[in-house]
Amino acid sequence: MLAAAGVISLGACSARTGSGSGGDNSGAPQAAAPSAAANAADPAGDGKAQCAPTSIAYAGTINGANAALGQNILKGAKLAVDQHNKANPGCQVKLEQFDTEGTPDKAPGIVTQIVNTPAIIGVIGLPFSGESKAAGGIFNGAGLVTVTPSATNPKLADNGWKTFFRGLGNDNTQGPAAAKFITGELKANKVCVIKDDSEYGTGLAASTIQALGDKASCQDNVKTKQTDFSAIVNKIKNEKPDAVFYSGYYQEAAPFAQQLNDAGVKAKFVGPDGVKDDQFIKGAGDAAANAYFTCPCVPADQFTKFSDAYKAATGGDPGTYSPEAYDVATILLKGIDSGKKDRAGLLDFVKNYDGQGITKHFKWDSKGELSATTVWSYKVDNGKIVRDTEIK
DSSP states (O other), X not given: OOSOOOXXXXXXXXXXXXXXXXXXXXXXXXXOOOBOOTTOOOTTTXXXXXXXXXXXXXXXXXXXXXXXXXXXHHHHHHHHHHHHXXXXXXXXXXEEEEEOXXXXXXXXXXXXXHHTOTTEEEEEOOOSHHHHHHHHHXXXXXXXXXXXXXXXXXXXXXXXXXXXXXXXXXXXXXXXXHHHIIIIISOOSSEEEEEOSSHHHHHHHHHHHHHHGGGEEEEEEOOTTOOOOHHHHHHHHHHOOSEEEEESOHHHHHHHHHHHHHTTOOOEEEEOTTTOSHHHHHHHGGGGGGEEEEESSOOOTBOHHHHHHHHHHHSSOOOTTHHHXXXXXXXXXXXXXXXXXXXXXXXXXXXXXXXXXXXXXXEBOTTSOBSOOOEEEEEEETTEEEEEEEEO
């Protein structure tokens, strides 16, 4: 790993004016971003594919809480489908969109709609762990393959689902990596771990706490949609930790970080992939300037062809899990191009897939887990989330 990052603080004395317009993180060196492999799968293929009109689906949040994370995935998947269809006039694939709002309550009903749509033979999603737990069995019962670009709770792979595949590392990878980053790069000896009540937040917190050992000096809980964190902020202020790790999503992390900052808490703030989004920067204000993130996602800086196409299509830069969504959509498209025309055929294709994407090599074990994964740290520099180091 590169040299340790400089000491930062959430205290008011180090805050910047505006909404994350600067940041003390900018002085630390960055690891080089990986380039896309020369043999990365291209959704355009050879342009000669032939198929009857076929559908795949994106299932996940589009307009609900933390929707920006779902939008990142949807846009990445849509880019792959659009590139495929432009290059292959003889094989047009429709990307159907289903908004679960990211909730375990709504997802089962939406997933039931999907499995009852015979034209859909593969799914990109679900993005969040809680909705995945609630609805994964419905996909499995219908034999409909799903590849999630972002759901990280490790227990999802233990349900015996034959249709579940994960396009990234799980939190048994991210938790220890986050602990290593916090205690190694950030030199923290006392860490407060705060978790929300989601399946994702609780699972990641448990993995991180275990890896931190006795350095996890305090722990507390927040609720989804909570906005007042004064009681927990006061506890943390009295504890005087070196770092605060928030295990949850940006919707609650942003006001929590800002309230820590306003209270003068002098601790480094670290959030996981569920917090790593520009919406956190907008919501956290001054506190965002000094935030770090961990994520089992690969920086897209050097994925030039993908990034340029994404920006041309959407008007913005790729977000968290946009490249991963592009990769998993490409795998489904490759299956269709190879002649798979029903759910059983596409499931078998994914099960036996062994190929390079822009983010990583994709090959799954019997539980739908990848054989090789990576975790990166990120930081805020001049109001933007940028890569920091690969956590090894």
